Amino acid sequence: MTPRTRAIPDVGAATPVPALEPLLFELARPGRGGGHVRTSETAEIPEAFRRRAPLRLPELAEPQVVRHYTHLAQLNYSVDTGMYPLGSCTMKYNPKVNDRTASLFADLHPRQSYRTTQGVLALAYELERMLAKITGMDFVTLQPQAGAQSEFTALLVFKAYHAGRGEGARRRRIIVPDSAHGTNPASAAMCGYDVTTVKSDARGNVDLEALRAALGPDVAGFMLTNPNTLGLFEERVREVCDAVHAAGGLVYGDGANMNALLGVARPGDLGFDCVHINVHKTFSTPHGAGGPGAGPLCVKAHLRPFLPKPWIVKEGDGSYHYDTSREDREPEPLGDSIGTIKQRLGNFGVLVRAYTYMRTLGDEGLVETGRDAILAANYLLALLRERYDVAYDRTPMHEFVLSASRQKKQGASALDLAKALIDEGFHPPTVYFPLIVPEAMMIEPTETEPKETLDAFAAALNRLAERVATDPAAVRETPRGAPLRRLDEVGAARRPVLRYRAS
Numbered sequence: 001m002t003p004r005t006r007a008i009p010d011v012g013a014a015t016p017v018p019a020l021e022p023l024l025f026e027l028a029r030p031g032r033g034g035g036h037v038r039t040s041e042t043a044e045i046p047e048a049f050r051r052r053a054p055l056r057l058p059e060l061a062e063p064q065v066v067r068h069y070t071h072l073a074q075l076n077y078s079v080d081t082g083m084y085p086l087g088s089c090t091m092k093y094n095p096k097v098n099d100r101t102a103s104l105f106a107d108l109h110p111r112q113s114y115r116t117t118q119g120v121l122a123l124a125y126e127l128e129r130m131l132a133k134i135t136g137m138d139f140v141t142l143q144p145q146a147g148a149q150s151e152f153t154a155l156l157v158f159k160a161y162h163a164g165r166g167e168g169a170r171r172r173r174i175i176v177p178d179s180a181h182g183t184n185p186a187s188a189a190m191c192g193y194d195v196t197t198v199k200s201d202a203r204g205n206v207d208l209e210a211l212r213a214a215l216g217p218d219v220a221g222f223m224l225t226n227p228n229t230l231g232l233f234e235e236r237v238r239e240v241c242d243a244v245h246a247a248g249g250l251v252y253g254d255g256a257n258m259n260a261l262l263g264v265a266r267p268g269d270l271g272f273d274c275v276h277i278n279v280h281k282t283f284s285t286p287h288g289a290g291g292p293g294a295g296p297l298c299v300k301a302h303l304r305p306f307l308p309k310p311w312i313v314k315e316g317d318g319s320y321h322y323d324t325s326r327e328d329r330e331p332e333p334l335g336d337s338i339g340t341i342k343q344r345l346g347n348f349g350v351l352v353r354a355y356t357y358m359r360t361l362g363d364e365g366l367v368e369t370g371r372d373a374i375l376a377a378n379y380l381l382a383l384l385r386e387r388y389d390v391a392y393d394r395t396p397m398h399e400f401v402l403s404a405s406r407q408k409k410q411g412a413s414a415l416d417l418a419k420a421l422i423d424e425g426f427h428p429p430t431v432y433f434p435l436i437v438p439e440a441m442m443i444e445p446t447e448t449e450p451k452e453t454l455d456a457f458a459a460a461l462n463r464l465a466e467r468v469a470t471d472p473a474a475v476r477e478t479p480r481g482a483p484l485r486r487l488d489e490v491g492a493a494r495r496p497v498l499r500y501r502a503s
């Protein structure tokens, strides 16, 4: 294959920089095409549904299209190309056998009868039981298709729970810690709750006194991530849960960091009323750029009546079906299901991957996974702690947060370091989150990286710290080896250009 590179003047011809891929619209020529779909085949479409004017699609030969997407894939950085230490996102290697099993279910229709899908229901039911066991909860809904949607589901469940007790109108406030993932306050606001933030204490835990002061008869619940987004285990988690319960509130567990707890601790034993699992993170589905995901919600028995329906039930004879009976009978005295969040089995392919992953590892393998994730993070931190400041310096769980404040004073920020890592061949860590750490760099190596890779990543980051000390301007000018350099990231999110216009 011809090397698809161009020289960037200030990098020099010696450094190959991958070329940008033109748009299909730019490659197109009028009249060109693959010619596989004959017009006669479209003749069966009823007149009323036919287009009046032809779609303005780019016209290309088939190999051009194939090469276009192959080139794009080659520009992509993924877990399959290198280490991806994006804190909080758990970008770990996803075994290919998971995809293989998920593909067995590719032509399943979401409305297919339970009569012809007994195996599918058995898998879903077993997965529910496995997740309940891992989290220490009683019941599970597989419907939510992301962590954020599971938060939303849980808060609807909280609302229904309080409404059933005649306190719906009064309990209209949700409390979140200042270290919370942005989806927590956003989900609460989307449910119509007022949001109160409580600060963290000097050790990076929820400030218990601040929490107590914020609690009151108008509080519906508290959302807690454990280990929190600093990668630290909440040292007084039981007291936190007790305080919320004493005020009549419910405790929501953001379980996106479940990787660290596997086989070590169970949210259900710690006092949480429910917890969501980010299946695509902990139980391994390739994810990014908004999907695909699954966020099963695991609850204690007192929240079960409010879970989305239909439920998957197992009969005495071992057969499975969907329980829609709740639709026909009198509402429960204390309230009823919140309805459907995503039809029936949720994002099933992601759930099959999780099931495969858990069954191939077994109980012992899962325990080892959690421990290795913690070991990898602690090993990496030990290699980096000399040259970088450590935010809340305690023994972390599966991830840790550095601060590039020292480097910022020397002339290069956390963002500059993130960009410079691209030239070193690594995906950058999460930066500027959690919000309570200045110049935050949140690093999650995951359990799947071999020691040599961790060593190479630490060496690269330490090299960059040295370069910042001597020549910060060079670090500010990175990346040099990527087809695009610094982008207007806010503009890309707020004013995205998604439509091609011939100029």
Ligand SMILES: *Cc1c(COP(=O)(O)O)cnc(C)c1O
Binding pocket: 088, 089, 145, 146, 147, 148, 149, 181, 183, 225, 229, 254, 256, 257, 278, 293, 295
């Ligand atoms: C990833 C994450 C979420 C959101 O999960 P999505 O599946 O991306 O919606 C929520 N909380 C924490 C702590 C996370 O890491």
